[in-house]
Amino acid sequence: MHYSIGEVSDITGIAASTLRYYDREGMFPAMERSSGGIRVFSETELATLKVIACLKSSGMPIKDIKEFLDWCQEGDPSIGKRREMFHRRLTEVESQIAELERTRNMLRYKCWYYDTASEAGTEDAVRDLPDDAIPEDLRDYRI
């Protein structure tokens, strides 16, 4: 199947200007053009966009994603590099999750703090409470 830039934008929710920007950066090396110079996206480019989305949401910068896509073009000889890259990315995302979970726990503490203050109508009711007045699962996340 073939798609115009507008169709791809509608399918993926990515702005056409962003797709042009990715193209300018060389992320779609195999993309074709109509005789009049109009971009023709195919399944290949849609697959690339999925990989871009995955790597982007793992926090990888565009230029590193571009480098990875270049490795894909090189074929089998670059399998090792690509494998290592994904393992590093996985480790990275796992620590991002751990950090976000810590953040979530601090926010849970703050929610409890403000629920309590809100009920009392004043922060004085919570500010200097001893640790054992704090729900056990939130105690370590007091800030």
Place this chain on the structure above:
Amino acid sequence: MHYSIGEVSDITGIAASTLRYYDREGMFPAMERSSGGIRVFSETELATLKVIACLKSSGMPIKDIKEFLDWCQEGDPSIGKRREMFHRRLTEVESQIAELERTRNMLRYKCWYYDTASEAGTEDAVRDLPDDAIPEDLRDYRI
């Protein structure tokens, strides 16, 4: 206890230029200065920095954090607003975690994919494998 900007930078790992920038943005409304005009950080500012770190790692922009800190200055009347803000932030972080977990699973699939390709020496060995040749827990994350 009182700290110089350099000490706070060492304690927190935040660059002195960043601390000055935060100060310029009005995040330390109670911070004092020495007679010579030098910033004197106290426990109050260290506590603020912890809140800033928490909200920043939840993805909140600096100007919204500033707005929250302004609410804190208003005292008890703003407890409701602050409470709602933390509840929204918690919801937000929970969906960020869910999205990152999805990303992690896609990366796990890619790790398996490249482990397999690497062992075989060629991507041909994995590219078009049927779904049931993929580890069950990764099947849904094929990209």
Place this chain on the structure above:
DNA sequence: ATAGAAGTTAAAGTCAACTTGAGGTCAAGC
């Protein structure tokens, strides 16, 4: 054949969150 929607380019603009640079001041030890 023509209108208008959708596409094209290159270059400039935007935004957040800092960081850097220039030029000057403060504070502690000798």
Place this chain on the structure above:
DNA sequence: GCTTGACCTCAAGTTGACTTTAACTTCTAT
């Protein structure tokens, strides 16, 4: 008194990831 390192301000620069603009072309439907 003087050096030296840490501090100060203000303005400008940086980075990444887009987005916008202007001027133009192509495609599609009537």
